[in-house]
Amino acid sequence: MAEALNAPTETANAHAESFLRDACATLDRLRAMRPAFQRPSAGKRIRTAFDLADECLGISVEKEALLLRQALADRQNLAAATSAALLRLAGLEMGYRRTRGYPAVAQSGDWLQNEQFVARNSDLKKWAESALYMSAAPANWTGRIAQALFGLAAGAAMAFAVAAAILANRWFPAESIPWAILIVISYILKDRIKEWLRGGFLRILPKMISDRMRDLIDPKTGRWVGRTREWVEFPAPSAVPAWASPLAAGEFNALRREIPPDDVARYQKDIRIQAARLRRAHSRMNSITEILRLSLDAWRERMDDPCERLRFVEEGRVCEEIANRVYPIGLALRFSEKRQGGRHLIRRGTLFVTRDRIARIVIEPTPEGGIAGGGAAR
Structure with missing residues (x-):
């Protein structure tokens, strides 16, 4: 649509006519397959999926036809015949859905029907895109590693306390004042050692383990096909690398240097995909989209x-x-x-x-x- 909006009148009309041809051809080819999908042997779920696809595609064509007609009309780039054809296509699609008994039909002055239309359209979009998404299951082993490290910190602190108790019994008589002082100091240091180690592990843990890790599951096969790891931190503005710093110069930056710096958030995501495993299950797949x-x-x-x-x-x-x-x-x-x-x-x-x-x-x-x-x- 962007090409049509910025094009001269003749080219814009050519884009609109191309849309009309492609949309009508796609709808005709889809609906020509209805008899095959409506056979009893196809199963109820297959028949329902075909109706949902038919309804969803019809709504998309109607919406795009009206948007294209309005956008080109606002720029006086649309011929009257092409405008009438786009309007006729949108009207035919609405009438078709009403004839088929599809619930996604908007109606002037009926706020409840229009509210249901928006909700239905949203559900259809989610249904159509559900086949494109891989499931993400939390990976639990990161939490186990963290707990193991914290346990190691507690164990090291306890080992120090036990060693101090053994030395106190060897060097001083039991229950004497020097013995009691050494025991108290050892327990004080035990708690501090535990906290120091926990703090050290917490500082290095984000570098070793991500804030969130998820396994990617192919919904078609149910098999593991990859893993994502995510980190979030809030570095000091002075730590921002050169490629991420503002490039503009002049009075704006001169002013910005005189006021407190903005907060900086750094988000990092590592994605590892088993491409060969995905290709075996999805032979027509040519790309994967990440949505942030x-x-x-x-x-x-x-x-x-x-x-x-x-x-x-x-x-x-x-x-x-x-x-x-x-x-x-x-x-x-x-x-x-x-x-x-x-x-x-x-x-x-x-x-x-x-x-x-x-x-x-x-x-x-x-x-x-x-x-x-x-x-x-x-």
Whole structure:
């Protein structure tokens, strides 16, 4: 759709007509297979899956047709005949779903029906994408390692206390004052040794073991096909590497240097996939998509009102405007291959968010040398 929006009128109409042809051909080929799926031998679950796919695809075509028609009409890039064809396609799809008895049909003035339509559309999307997701099961051995290390710390401290008790009995008479002093000191040091060791293990543990580890399970075969490990830390701004630091210069950075630095969060995820095992079960698979979701709820609660009324003088008169109050969140992403000589890709951008929404996303051009080889970096 982006190509059609930015194209000249003739090219935009060609994109719209191509969409019409492809959408109609796809729907016709899918629905031509209905008799085969409706045979009693196919089973109820297969028949239900076909109806869900038919309903889901019809909704997608209707939605995209209306969006394309509106977007091109706003830019006066759409011929009347093409506009009418897109509108007719959307109307036919709605009528088809109503004829088939599918529940996902919107209706003017019926708020309950429209609410159910949104919920149904969301459920259909989840159903359609469910086949694309691998299951993630927590890996329990990381917790066992942590408990083993803490037990080791307690054991080392207890060993010190036992050794001190043996030496006290050997050097001093039992229940004498020197014996009692040594026993008390040994127990004080035992507790301190235990805490020192626990603190040391806690400092090195994140480097050895991830904050969260999950096993990836192929839902088709139920077999283990990979593992993900995730780390989160909050380093000091001075520890941010050069490739992740702001590149802009000028007054903005001069001001930023005079105010307290922003908080920095570093998130790292390591993904290891058994590609050969996946290919044997999914011969048509050509890529895997990783979806990363960031929850901004805790930050949004502390944000000010999303809009501010501005008053200013322009050409001798007072003007008023409503301006967004945005908070920029800088993002620096580095994708690396772990194998020897693997490539890495650096992408940078900024999220401008308000308390209500994401106002815009600005992606910086890939810097020179943003894609490189010669070893992976964490």
